[in-house]
Amino acid sequence: MTGHRVDLAGLGLDRGGHLLLRRALAPLPRGARLSVYGYDPALRVHLPAWCRTEGHRLEPAEPTSARGPVAIVVRGEGRDGQWAGASRAGSSRRGEVEKAPPARWGLAARGARLEEGGPEPYFDLDDRDLVWSKVAPRLYAHAAARQWDPGTAVDWDEPFELPPDVEAAVVQVMTYLVENEQAALVVPARFLGRIHPHFREVVQLLAVQVADEARHLEVFTRRALLRGETLGSSSVGGRASLFTVLEESDFALSSFLLSVLGEGSFVNLLDFLVTHAPDPVTRRIAWLAMQDERRHVLFGVSHLAEQSAVDPRLRDRLRAAIERRSDALRDTAGLNADVFDALLLLSAGSWRPEAIEAGYAHVQRLRHAMDEGRRRRLERLGFPADEAAELSALHTQNFM
Amino acid sequence: MTTESLLLGAVAYDPKVVTIWTGFRDWLREHGLPFDYVLYSNYERQVEDLVAGRIQVAWNSPLAWVRARRLAAAAGRTVRAVLMRDTDRDLTSVVVVRADSGIGQVSGLDGRVVGTGAVDSPQGTLIPLAQLAGLGVKVNVRRFDVGVGLHGDHIGGERDAVRALLAGEVDAAAMLDGSHLTFTREGLLPSGSTRVLAQTEPYDHCNMSAVDLAPSALVDRFEALLRGMSYDDAAVRPPLDLEGLTRWVSGRTDGYRALEAAVELFGFYGPAGEPAMPDYSP
Numbered sequence: 001m002t003g004h005r006v007d008l009a010g011l012g013l014d015r016g017g018h019l020l021l022r023r024a025l026a027p028l029p030r031g032a033r034l035s036v037y038g039y040d041p042a043l044r045v046h047l048p049a050w051c052r053t054e055g056h057r058l059e060p061a062e063p064t065s066a067r068g069p070v071a072i073v074v075r076g077e078g079r080d081g082q083w084a085g086a087s088r089a090g091s092s093r094r095g096e097v098e099k100a101p102p103a104r105w106g107l108a109a110r111g112a113r114l115e116e117g118g119p120e121p122y123f124d125l126d127d128r129d130l131v132w133s134k135v136a137p138r139l140y141a142h143a144a145a146r147q148w149d150p151g152t153a154v155d156w157d158e159p160f161e162l163p164p165d166v167e168a169a170v171v172q173v174m175t176y177l178v179e180n181e182q183a184a185l186v187v188p189a190r191f192l193g194r195i196h197p198h199f200r201e202v203v204q205l206l207a208v209q210v211a212d213e214a215r216h217l218e219v220f221t222r223r224a225l226l227r228g229e230t231l232g233s234s235s236v237g238g239r240a241s242l243f244t245v246l247e248e249s250d251f252a253l254s255s256f257l258l259s260v261l262g263e264g265s266f267v268n269l270l271d272f273l274v275t276h277a278p279d280p281v282t283r284r285i286a287w288l289a290m291q292d293e294r295r296h297v298l299f300g301v302s303h304l305a306e307q308s309a310v311d312p313r314l315r316d317r318l319r320a321a322i323e324r325r326s327d328a329l330r331d332t333a334g335l336n337a338d339v340f341d342a343l344l345l346l347s348a349g350s351w352r353p354e355a356i357e358a359g360y361a362h363v364q365r366l367r368h369a370m371d372e373g374r375r376r377r378l379e380r381l382g383f384p385a386d387e388a389a390e391l392s393a394l395h396t397q398n399f400m
Numbered sequence: 401m402t403t404e405s406l407l408l409g410a411v412a413y414d415p416k417v418v419t420i421w422t423g424f425r426d427w428l429r430e431h432g433l434p435f436d437y438v439l440y441s442n443y444e445r446q447v448e449d450l451v452a453g454r455i456q457v458a459w460n461s462p463l464a465w466v467r468a469r470r471l472a473a474a475a476g477r478t479v480r481a482v483l484m485r486d487t488d489r490d491l492t493s494v495v496v497v498r499a500d501s502g503i504g505q506v507s508g509l510d511g512r513v514v515g516t517g518a519v520d521s522p523q524g525t526l527i528p529l530a531q532l533a534g535l536g537v538k539v540n541v542r543r544f545d546v547g548v549g550l551h552g553d554h555i556g557g558e559r560d561a562v563r564a565l566l567a568g569e570v571d572a573a574a575m576l577d578g579s580h581l582t583f584t585r586e587g588l589l590p591s592g593s594t595r596v597l598a599q600t601e602p603y604d605h606c607n608m609s610a611v612d613l614a615p616s617a618l619v620d621r622f623e624a625l626l627r628g629m630s631y632d633d634a635a636v637r638p639p640l641d642l643e644g645l646t647r648w649v650s651g652r653t654d655g656y657r658a659l660e661a662a663v664e665l666f667g668f669y670g671p672a673g674e675p676a677m678p679d680y681s682p
Contacts, residue, residue: 049576053578
């Protein structure tokens with residue numbers, strides 16, 4: 001006897017006793033003998049069964065006294081081999097990611113110790129240069145901290161009175177926003193399952209982005225139906241424009257069309273509503289949505305800027321994506337005329353000619369601000385100013 | 401199948417058997433052994449095909465081994481136990497009663513009802529009942545015939561016997577030691593709810609049987625490869641885990657004495673291996 005012993009007292013193997021056995025056996029060399037003491041009535045039945053499945057051998061104890069060991073476990077190789085060849089799935093340090101995480105890392109936590117073998121799920125977006133952005137961890141933390149509850153973040157009962165035509169204009173704009181947010185929800189959701197889980201913060205950020213859009217859908221719908229039961233119109237041109245974003249299966253190009261150009265323009269539109277919407281509820285929900293959309297734009301711009309610094313040819317592809325989309329939309333009517341008129345009327349606030357004129361000027365300024373914003377972001381991605389202006393002009397008339 | 405490949409038979413007691421043997425097949429082929437397998441719905445047909453040489457090796461239950469040996473002897477052939485799992489050695493069966501039962505010792509089971517596994521389960525029926533008979537205890541048996549033909553590989557019969565015990569429908573239940581541990585861990589048997597009244601001597605379970613008609617070079621190569629399977633090898637670890645072993649060890653046949661005696665006692669098979677149990681129809 002080498003003197004190794006473990007005392008289970010009254011604890012049975014059916015109630016966690018195996019933990020004590022494992023702990024006692026772990027440091028022992030193969031062939032070492034462990035005397036097992038205990039007085040659980042089923043121990044004599046369970047101990048041999050447990051040893052068999054764990055790859056250890058059991059020897060009867062010498063019947064010295066009633067207080068002697070129940071049996072001797074002779075340590076086998078057991079399941080030690082499970083961790084032969086195990087390695088870490090990258091680093092667990094915050095934000096430290098690999099250039100090309102292997103498929104076999106699969107769903108394991110970044111930095112986890114991986115048993116060799118197992119499935120090799122194919123995540124096609126597995127290149128750091130294509131999906132990662134240094135700001136992703138910080139943006140995710142920010143996004144998680146800024147989640148708001150549509151039920152309490154908006155005072156839905158705040159009193160206001162609008163002329164019926166102006167209310168109808170608000171409803172039309174809300175209808176248009178909902179349609180756009182549907183696209184903004186579906187696009188990142190489609191990429192979520194394609195990104196290698198190693199890039200966790202990007203996945204988290206996109207997941208929150210999807211949740212953001214889910215809330216936007218809710219508040220815009222709720223505002224549309226706050227005073228009535230009928231929604232506004234949805235044009236073929238609007239839906240066609242949004243569909244071209246959904247069709248883009250390349251992550252970089254999709255991010256470019258949706259976030260840099262579309263949501264970027266959308267931020268201007270929401271800002272316009274914060275300033276010019278005729279009622280406090282609309283102004284509030286536009287403000288809330290705008291905070292979220294700014295994050296979406298920031299991520300899109302950041303990761304594409306980093307990518308374009310590594311791969312200068314990216315800009316050619318981005319340019320081609322805008323041109324392709326512009327060609328595809330050449331024969332569509334662009335922005336729903338109802339939406340344009342509604343924006344004009346809601347910012348005018350009445351049918352008085354001078355108010356309409358002022359509203360028209362506001363909408364023109366909005367278009368100008370959108371164009372300016374797009375050009376600024378394109379320049380951040382490395383496009384020269386003249387090319388940025390040219391490309392911005394090709395952006396869909398439907399804003400998103 | 402080509403004539404040069406080794407064909408193994410296994411019984412599909414669970415859908416995982418496909419995963420297990422496909423995994424082993426891939427590994428064996430990668431290591432240069434021409435190998436394939438066929439699945440049977442019960443052990444009787446598998447054993448008949450083994451002795452007839454339609455398959456060369458069979459992954460046999462202990463009861464299938466007992467029959468294979470008899471069939472082969474009657475046909476002037478021989479079968480041998482090539483290998484077994486490390487987990488096939490030294491199993492025991494137990495007979496348990498409810499903890500609050502008034503039955504204090506095995507003799508107290510006389511005239512009582514014992515719930516068992518399926519008719520053809522060595523561990524859940526044949527061996528523990530033979531033990532009781534050997535102790536001179538005459539019991540009434542209530543069998544739970546789940547998965548008849550699978551020789552007890554399906555644990556459902558033992559589980560139903562335990563349920564009947566807890567419901568007070570039987571006075572005692574027989575099962576494998578490992579099943580008792582499983583049922584208590586699952587919570588089916590509340591810890592401390594049963595008392596072990598009898599435990600058998602250790603016996604052995606499955607083995608890889610080869611018939612003498614099999615090309616010996618292929619069987620030798622098969623045996624060597626199986627012995628070489630290491631739990632360290634990630635490629636073969638999943639089927640090893642599914643099949644419930646960490647390594648293959650030499651086959652031995654002295655662990656089947658208790659089952660041979662039980663087969664004799666209950667007349668499960670005749671001397672030439674013919675099924676003789678009246679209500680046994682897999």
